[in-house]
Amino acid sequence: MTLTLLHTSDWHIGHNLYGRKRYEEHEAFFQWLLQYIEERTVDVLLVSGDIFDSSTPSNRAQSLYYDFLHRLSRSSCSHAVITGGNHDSPTLLDAPAALLSSLSVHVVGRAPEKPEDSVRVLRDAAGDPVLVVCAVPFLRDRDLRRVEEGESMEEKDIRLVEAMKGYYAAACGHGEFLRKTMSPSVPLVGMGHLFVAGGRSENGDGMRELYVGSLARMGSDLFPPYLDYLALGHLHAMQRAGKKDHFRYSGSPLPMSFGEARRSQGVLLVSFNENGLAGIETGEVPRFQELLSLKGDLLFLEKRMETLKKEGSRAWLEVICQGEGLGGGLKEYMDDLMSGSFLDLLRVGYEKSEGGCFLVSDGVEQLSDLDVREVFQRCMDVGEVPEKRRAQMMRLFEDILSEMAIRDGMAE
Structure with a gap:
């Protein structure tokens, strides 16, 4: 058995750089990606969050996304698994999930209430299982627990960390159970969108602290050791996570800032054979705009x-x-x-x-x-908000944006 996965993340469709829209770059990237998938005979595409740059993407940004998925369905790629990131609207991603599943595109925008429901079993044309994916999207506080009255920020941090660990343990544990009931040779892959301890980010890359205190950087022990590969998103620089060779960030395919443009961008080609993980190869993405x-x-x-x-x-x-x-x-x-x-x-x-x-x-x-988050950051600059309070305020602001996106989705 041979199986080839392509791991990418942080597309940020709709991103603008100091007033310059980047639709043409994303269009060129998708054209390159489809060609790369055909040349390397990719079986499964994994996209680990931040599909869009905003929770309210423009019509053109959405058009680029759906046009790519339509063309992907006609390629050699049999399946795609897409998870939501902190920039994405879970409601917007999940809305066409049932329709996209008919194209073998599996979308998990919002974390399911039951972690087991994030697991996807991918099958070949004969109906035989070829891959088990624990497709965990970006985990928000409200997805995991209820806030307890009178709890301090430190207590909230500790409980949220434990809730995240519990979520991954349940999702991956269910994936491992399914794998064993089918065939131990079927690869088990995890997905996530978060900052793992030791991760590197370029100065000025637009990274935002998603959690307060200890939650800013989660340890790699959050993920079970029996995963055959972990496809992560959120950090824009391609790198290993927790010094484990099979835990990887693919990085963003386009540089999100001048700082990020100092290095190359790419995707990760992951291959499996009958003995398990066979290799991880980097595919360098061309620079479509210098x-x-x-x-x-x-x-x-x-x-x-x-x-x-x-x-x-x-x-x-x-x-x-x-x-x-x-x-x-x-x-x-x-x-x-x-x-x-x-x-x-x-x-x-x-x-x-x-x-x-x-x-x-x-x-x-x-x-x-400007993105609404950039405006909020600058308002904090003008208001001289102390550094120690900024992470908390940004997290609360992200909560407000998420609530607005949810309400907008309901109104539609």
């Missing part, structure tokens, strides 16, 4: 701009000026240097001598370009 961060003094920036113009570059730029600069006239000066080129300046500012970056208010960024 992102360049230029940092240096004015002379360096002038030379780099001239070189890029001669090369006919179409890059989106972040420009950070070091040393003596032009004050508020930096953006206008850079615009003059780019005149007649295909370059696009998205972000400009000065680096302080003591470190950090002061961005010039240049009118590039509009309120409509």
Whole structure:
């Protein structure tokens, strides 16, 4: 028996970078992904959360998603398993789940009340089981427990951690039971969307703390050791989780920031044979839109701009000026240097001598370009909210957004 899985996550369809929409990049990525699936004869696609960048994705973002799934159903890929992330609306993802199941697309947007209901048994054309998937989405507090009157934040943290451990134990335990009743040679795969202790994230990658205190980083012991592979989402950098080779983050296929553009993005190709896990291979995703961060003094920036113009570059730029600069006239000066080129300046500012970056208010960024979470973060900045309170406030804000998405779904 041979079985090939493709693990990806954190698509963030609908994402915009400093006012620039990225629909064309996502469209190109989906075209590449379909071709890669055909070339590598992928049997199962696993997508571990954050399908969309917002809980209220635009019509175009949803169109890209459903068009991809329609084309996927005509490919060599027999099954797809999709779970919700913290950016996703569980209601929106789950709404067409019954219809998508007819295309062998298995969606778990919201964590089922019974963990066992998150388990999916995938079968081949003859009806024989080929894979058991514990498709656990992003776990919200309300999915796991009820808040007890008078409990402190520390008590809430401890109880939520235990509830998460219990959920994974029940889901994976049921998956292991099903595997044993069918065939011990059938691979057992887990899915999750969370921050595992020791995980790395690029500065400025848009990562948000989802929990307070100890919940910010869960230990890898949250997952049972008998899993043959664990497909994780949430961190945008491809990496191992808990130093275990078969516990992996696939990372995001597109860079979500200029910081993330400093490294390559990819997907993970996971193969099984009659002896179990046979190998994990990285498939590098092409860069569909070049992102360049230029940092240096004015002379360096002038030379780099001239070189890029001669090369006919179409890059989106972040420009950070070091040393003596032009004050508020930096953006206008850079615009003059780019005149007649295909370059696009998205972000400009000065680096302080003591470190950090002061961005010039240049009118590039509009309120409509910002995610609601970014607006809330900036409101906390203006209000000088203490750092120790920010994680709690962001968690409460996420709860409000989730409640709004649920109500919107009910209204529809």
